[in-house]
Amino acid sequence: MVARPLTADRHFRVAALTAHRDVEGLAAAALETSAEFAVIADPSLYGELKGRLQGSGVEAAAGPDALVEAAQRPADCVVAAIVGVAGLRPTLAAVRTGCRVAIANKESLVCAGRLMIDAARASGAVLLPIDSEHNAIFQVLQQKARVSQLILTASGGPFRDTPLDQMRAATVEQACDHPNWKMGPKISIDSATMMNKGLELIEAAYLFDTSEDRIDIVIHPQSIVHSLVAYDDGSVLAQLGMPDMRTPISYALAYPHRMALPGVARLDLARLGQLDFSVPDPARFPAIGQSRAACAAGGKACIALNAANEEAVAAFRDKRIGLLGITEVTGAVLEDTLRASGGGEPDSFDHMFELDAAARRGALRCISRLN
Numbered sequence: 001m002v003a004r005p006l007t008a009d010r011h012f013r014v015a016a017l018t019a020h021r022d023v024e025g026l027a028a029a030a031l032e033t034s035a036e037f038a039v040i041a042d043p044s045l046y047g048e049l050k051g052r053l054q055g056s057g058v059e060a061a062a063g064p065d066a067l068v069e070a071a072q073r074p075a076d077c078v079v080a081a082i083v084g085v086a087g088l089r090p091t092l093a094a095v096r097t098g099c100r101v102a103i104a105n106k107e108s109l110v111c112a113g114r115l116m117i118d119a120a121r122a123s124g125a126v127l128l129p130i131d132s133e134h135n136a137i138f139q140v141l142q143q144k145a146r147v148s149q150l151i152l153t154a155s156g157g158p159f160r161d162t163p164l165d166q167m168r169a170a171t172v173e174q175a176c177d178h179p180n181w182k183m184g185p186k187i188s189i190d191s192a193t194m195m196n197k198g199l200e201l202i203e204a205a206y207l208f209d210t211s212e213d214r215i216d217i218v219i220h221p222q223s224i225v226h227s228l229v230a231y232d233d234g235s236v237l238a239q240l241g242m243p244d245m246r247t248p249i250s251y252a253l254a255y256p257h258r259m260a261l262p263g264v265a266r267l268d269l270a271r272l273g274q275l276d277f278s279v280p281d282p283a284r285f286p287a288i289g290q291s292r293a294a295c296a297a298g299g300k301a302c303i304a305l306n307a308a309n310e311e312a313v314a315a316f317r318d319k320r321i322g323l324l325g326i327t328e329v330t331g332a333v334l335e336d337t338l339r340a341s342g343g344g345e346p347d348s349f350d351h352m353f354e355l356d357a358a359a360r361r362g363a364l365r366c367i368s369r370l371n
């Protein structure tokens with residue numbers, strides 16, 4: 001989504017909206033918001049989109065180049081929420097315009113962190129995370145030179161306290177049953193293995209320009225403290241609130257202001273009574289150690305870890321491997337990648353896509369061995 005601010009009754013003017021294949025949802029949203037431009041990623045749906053927008057004044061387009069065009073439209077804020085590596089080119093295009101880019105796509109930073117950060121430096125774009133943990137850090141980050149540690153909180157997912165032998169037998173339904181957030185299956189399974197937190201550690205390292213050893217991960221089952229920043233004077237600043245994505249999304253859209261959200265439940269600490277914190281068990285959640293190793297090695301290893309994880313999660317959803325097989329696959333692919341290429345960053349987007357494809361092939365070989 002590409003938004004320009006507006007005053008009075010409406011907060012934003014929508015310059016462009018995009019969707020992958022949900023042409024009905026896209027057309028409805030474009031009409032409701034009076035968007036100037038609507039893009040469907042799947043070119044075979046162009047005719048249907050054009051038909052649905054007939055006579056509305058909303059311009060219709062389709063295909064990957066049109067996604068990039070949407071991202072480059074003049075705007076104050078572009079929300080990068082396209083899932084997967086498909087989101088990288090449009091996100092980079094938005095970053096290069098120098099506008100504020102609200103990032104909801106993990107791959108932008110996990111796979112192309114260095115490219116995005118360098119492009120933002122060159123254009124003056126502000127990268128503003130929508131992911132709740134990074135959004136929390138963004139909100140309380142000040143005097144970067146005085147930061148001693150970033151502290152990411154993790155709910156621990158549905159298997160926070162589940163013994164290893166029971167995790168081995170976990171079903172897809174159990175893995176998707178997240179205690180605090182209603183999310184899609186991929187990110188829910190990533191929460192169950194805690195790979196989600198590992199990928200978030202990589203995101204934080206790029207976004208806040210720090211090394212993995214200065215990022216702590218702490219389990220906090222209530223998901224009330226969304227993350228914290230520790231300073232070298234002993235102060236720790238945190239952002240708290242009920243788990244509701246409308247808060248970080250509105251913060252990113254309204255930045256540098258805040259907008260009222262009357263529909264969001266208020267935090268009542270006395271009623272909650274207690275907030276718990278603990279350390280994740282490295283034996284049950286090897287994804288965190290793998291992510292640290294990838295982060296320390298650089299972008300090439302992060303790309304491999306992410307690609308292997310996507311293939312392994314797909315295999316788990318198809319019942320080709322068990323839950324614990326996911327991190328067996330990611331661990332094996334990461335080890336191979338580090339052995340073959342060492343560390344460092346990809347030279348270009350094309351290089352990144354090559355590394356992604358190679359890691360997927362390695363993951364598929366590993367999956368068939370486990371199967």
Ligand code: MG
Pocket residue numbers: 131132133200
């Ligand atoms: Mg998150």
